[in-house]
Amino acid sequence: MARISVKVDGASYSDDVEPRMLLVHYLRERLGKVGTVVGCDTSNCGACTVHLDGRSVKSCNVLAVQADGHEVTTIEGISSGEELHPVQEAFRECHALQCGYCTPGMIMQAIDLLNENPSPSEEGIRHGLEGNLCRCTGYHNIVKAVQKAAGSDLEGAQQ
Amino acid sequence: MIPAQFDYAAPATVEEALSALASAGDDAKVIAGGQSLLPVLRMRLNAPSLVVDLSKIESLRGVRDDGDALVIGAMTTYQSILDDASVHEHLLLLVKAVETIADPQIRHRGTLGGALAHADPAGDVGATALALGAQFEITGSSGSRTVPADEFFQGLFETAVGEDELLTSIRFPKHTGWGAHYEKFVRVSHQWSIVAVAATVKAEGGTIQEARIGLTNMGDRPLRATSVEKALVGQQATEDAVRTAAASAAEGTDPPSDLNGDAEYRRSIVPVLTRRAVLAAAGG
Ligand SMILES: Cc1cc2nc3c(=O)[nH]c(=O)nc-3n(C[C@H](O)[C@H](O)[C@H](O)COP(=O)(O)OP(=O)(O)OC[C@H]3O[C@@H](n4cnc5c(N)ncnc54)[C@H](O)[C@@H]3O)c2cc1C
Ligand code: FES
Ligand code: FES
Secondary structure, three states: EEEEEEEEEEEEEEEEEOOEEHHHHHHHOOOOOOOOOOOOOOOOOOOOEEOOOOOOHHHHOEHHHHHHOOOOEHHOOOOOOEEOHHHHHHHHHOOOOOOOOOOOHHHHHHHHHHHOOOOOOOOHHHHHOOOOOOOOOOOHHHHHHHHHHHHOOOOOOOO | OOOOOOOOOOOOOHHHHHHHHOOOHHHHEEEEEOOHHHHHHHOOOOOOOOEEEEEHHHOOOOEEEOEEEEEEEEOOOOOHHHHHHHHHOHHHHHHHHHHHOOOHHHHHOOOHHHHHHHHHOOOHHHHEEEEEEEEEEEEOEEEEEEEHHHEEEEEEOOOOOOOOOOEEEEEEEOOOOOOOEEEEEEEOOOOOOOEEEEEEEEEEEEEEEEEEEEEEEOOOOOOOOHHHHHHHHHEEOHHHHHHHHHHOOOOOOOOOOOOOOOOHHHHHHHHHHHHHHHHHHHHO
16 A cells, blocks of 8 residues: 545545555545546547646646646636636537546546647647547537637636 | 455655565566556456556656756656646647646556556657657665667566666756657547657758657557658758668567457558658648
8 A cells, every 4th residue: 555645626534545546446445526527438539528737638647646746627626616617617608528538538638738829820739638638529619619618717716 | 346455555765666676576666657558457467576666756757957958857857848848849849749648537546657667568758768868867775777779678568677766867968959759549538559750850941950750659669750750861851861761660569469450451551650750740
């Protein structure tokens, strides 16, 4: 067992974990943050995307021990109370999801992308989301949602 | 999928990391960004007894200007390379190659040293390091040694780094003012190179003075297209001249056959990709 201290969605946690535990399993099974999902076995799909110290990572491809001393933000930590994050709002407005399985990862990656470049081109958005797979939407509405969010005020959003 | 059990150490210095590796014998594995190692552990293709995490060793991170070269720490992430103005200025080819790797999430974690030590023949930084004439600093308990790129890569997933050693930094001679392009052939976005060509070219007034060309996935390790490099010297950077020079790009290669294409297919596309890479690098 290894002792880790992590800040997740603003709250501090200290836990003993097996070194082999993946960050995504720590988030889901220890902290109950089941908003972050697992979609593949190969680190390809991006459904498990969270932010580690403010940058997007695939939490199925990070060990919980590697997050020791760092800060994690999940899809559960981006709204303020009842008020959705502008990217969440834009996904809802633009009908950017069907089954919704890819959505937590898509939104976390879209936020990272907009933090880096607040007004990306359509191509920039498609490129920035290349590590996130969606089996339902055909991506068009996802791209539209990110374009819409780019026009909206991202300030006040966490990270 | 979950890796098999292992012990974990996160030492703060290279010395501590080396002694941790030595204490576990040949059954220890280093973890850098984990973007290749964790998939391997999750698939249970490997089950080390000890995993030594290098992420707390600050001295292994960052880009340092050393006069005629840039020295990049093994633990420098792809993203930090893309964010570094001196790499853009002096090693444009490295920027062009790294931009094509995987996706943003993986570029935030994956490290230059991890990718080079992993030595996947389809990996994008190997041919780039070879083309740029990189020197590899390898550190063991008895000190450091420097190995040139053409001796570093020794075969499929094989490098000059011993089991109880670490790749600590990579020294790249500056290629200031050289044009560069990484021509990566894939069928879908976010795929490993089926074949790729790393080209960096010094041209003046449309005439090529010097060219360095690395080939990705044309053998069990990165290769240089030396005959093309020679044929390009003194040529105009025109479509016809470059096509002629690039015709021999498959010479001396031994490409794999797999679901993405057989060896013959790879041999037949590599001259085309080489022409495109050189023309783009020459500013065509
Ligand atoms: C979905 C996906 C897509 C990808 N696509 C591409 C792609 O298109 N092109 C590409 O080039 N790569 C691709 N990669 C691989 C990626 O580039 C990896 O990040 C990189 O190969 C390994 O770097 P790392 O820092 O994550 O190393 P790790 O995974 O931590 O380590 C890799 C290996 O190197 C050893 N090692 C690491 N650091 C050192 C060191 N300093 N000294 C000695 N040994 C060391 C480890 O023990 C391990 O065996 C992809 C990966 C994934 C998951
Ligand atoms: S579950 Fe992490 S990338 Fe698919
Ligand atoms: S909405 Fe179903 S996978 Fe994207």
